[in-house]
Amino acid sequence: MLWLFRAAQRAHGRPSPRVYTTLITSLLRSRRRGLPLAGVAYEAWLALLASGQPLDVGAYLAGVSACACAGRASEAEALLPPLCAAAGAAGGPHAAAAHNVLLRAAARAGDAAGARRLLGAMRARGAAPDAVTYNTLAAALAAAGEGAARVLAVLAHSAREGFAADAYGYTSVMRAHALGGDLAAAAGVLREMQEAGVAPTAVTYGVLLGAHVRAGDLAGACALLARLEGGAAAWRRRQALRRRGGGGSDGADDAAGGAEHGQARAGAPPASVPAPPADVPAPTRIMYNLSLIHISEPTRQP
Numbered sequence: 655m656l657w658l659f660r661a662a663q664r665a666h667g668r669p670s671p672r673v674y675t676t677l678i679t680s681l682l683r684s685r686r687r688g689l690p691l692a693g694v695a696y697e698a699w700l701a702l703l704a705s706g707q708p709l710d711v712g713a714y715l716a717g718v719s720a721c722a723c724a725g726r727a728s729e730a731e732a733l734l735p736p737l738c739a740a741a742g743a744a745g746g747p748h749a750a751a752a753h754n755v756l757l758r759a760a761a762r763a764g765d766a767a768g769a770r771r772l773l774g775a776m777r778a779r780g781a782a783p784d785a786v787t788y789n790t791l792a793a794a795l796a797a798a799g800e801g802a803a804r805v806l807a808v809l810a811h812s813a814r815e816g817f818a819a820d821a822y823g824y825t826s827v828m829r830a831h832a833l834g835g836d837l838a839a840a841a842g843v844l845r846e847m848q849e850a851g852v853a854p855t856a857v858t859y860g861v862l863l864g865a866h867v868r869a870g871d872l873a874g875a876c877a878l879l880a881r882l883e884g885g886a887a888a889w890r891r892r893q894a895l896r897r898r899g900g901g902g903s904d905g906a907d908d909a910a911g912g913a914e915h916g917q918a919r920a921g922a923p924p925a926s927v928p929a930p931p932a933d934v935p936a937p938t939r940i941m942y943n944l945s946l947i948h949i950s951e952p953t954r955q956p
Contacts, residue, residue, distance in 0.1 A: 671713045674702040678716040682723055696724035711741040711748045718752045722759040727768075730756055738779050749781035754790060761794035769794035785820070788812035792826040802830035802839065821847065825858045832865035837874075840865040856935035860944075867944050875945050882941070885934035 669677075681695040699720040702713065709717075714737035721730035734752055741748045753776040760769040769791050776783060792808045795801075809823045824847045831839040840862055847854050859882060866875035882888060 668705060668707075671702060671705075671707050671709055674698055674705075675713045675716045678702075678720050682719055692720075692723040695720040696726070709736075709740065711737060714740055715748055715752050715755075719755050722755050727756060727759050730759070731772075734775070734779070738781075749779060750776070750784055750787065753779075753781055754784075754786045757787060757790040757794065761790050761797055764794065764797035764799075766795050766798035766800055783815070785812065785817040788815070788817060789820070789822040789826065792823055793829075796826040796830040796833065799833050800830070801834060802827055802836075805830045819850070819852065821852055821855045821858060824852060825855065825861055828858060828865070829861045832861055832868060835868065837865050837869040837871065854934070856938055859935060860938060860941055863941050863944055867947070872945075879937055879941060879945060882934055882937040885936065887934065888936040891936050 678695045678698050681691045681698070684691050699717045702709070703717070714733050718730045718733050718737065721727070721733065734749075734756075737752050738749050753772055756772050757769055760766075760772060773783065773787065773791055776787070788808055788811065792805045792812075795804050795808060805827050809819055809827070812823070813819065824843055828840045828843040831837075831843065844854060844858070844862060847858070859878065863875055863878050866872075866878060
């Protein structure tokens, strides 16, 4: 993307705001780890700002995202008034999206006071909060350690506004219980989700695994990992790794699917092995790391 952008810049001169906006958005959406893409996106925003070209609401929204991802929340917030002015009467969704970007930054920092202030500013500007707004506020309260009761109050208000609880909201409640040291309540949230027909995400299971680790419950953490390793998503990942690596293993086969692994090594095609029925997310690297840390520090207090 950067190569294409620079080639176009050499061939055609100064890029348009739309080209800059596309570059910034693409950089921020990239999932490549280990690269300073947020910093590059911020530099691209500064270059667009210095170009003196008139900016539309999409460009301002990209600027808000670039500043927030680069850790420059005050610069991002300063862009909200011109963004709302550029959006005009049709700016509701754009203004809400921009405020939600800043709310996510506050949630990552565990800044509950900042999240509440942003919600107030959002309403003052006439931008209607949406499901993302309330979920992000709930996440900020949970990360700040304000307790499950306050997180539940936010989600109850969200429900009154017409936004049903989803996996993000439930996960915030679970995180609040986990940070409070209440493993039983955290596990109870998973049951509530399943009873409500809401599918837990990998983040949900990661939070629950962290609750087991904090409580010193190694057996529970390993049992949860084994459940995820036995799910259809992990099975599909193992099959993909075998196809790509000529029958290799991702290291989880001994815990889930040893016989299946033996069949694959004997030459049976992957399609001959039925997928497990449990459709749960595959375990992530972070989940394994959490368990390994607990194993390596058996005397660590919760």
